[in-house]
Amino acid sequence: MQTTQCPICSSDIIIEEEAAEKDLVSCLNCGAELEIITLHPLLLEPLQDSTEEDK
Numbered sequence: 707m708q709t710t711q712c713p714i715c716s717s718d719i720i721i722e723e724e725a726a727e728k729d730l731v732s733c734l735n736c737g738a739e740l741e742i743i744t745l746h747p748l749l750l751e752p753l754q755d756s757t758e759e760d761k
């Protein structure tokens with residue numbers, strides 16, 4: 707398990723051990739959906755083109 711910072715709100719995000727590239731994680735603080743671009747180094751990118759559908 708490792709942690710990184712949310713690119714939007716800079717709060718800590720926990721990345722599970724089994725996370726893979728292109729997995730999606732959610733920021734618990736701001737709710738942003740983030741895609742794991744690479745694991746080494748750990749790089750997250752916010753999903754920009756979100757269709758505004760209700761969940």
Ligand SMILES: [Zn+2]
Nearest residue numbers: 712715733736
């Ligand atoms: Zn955030």
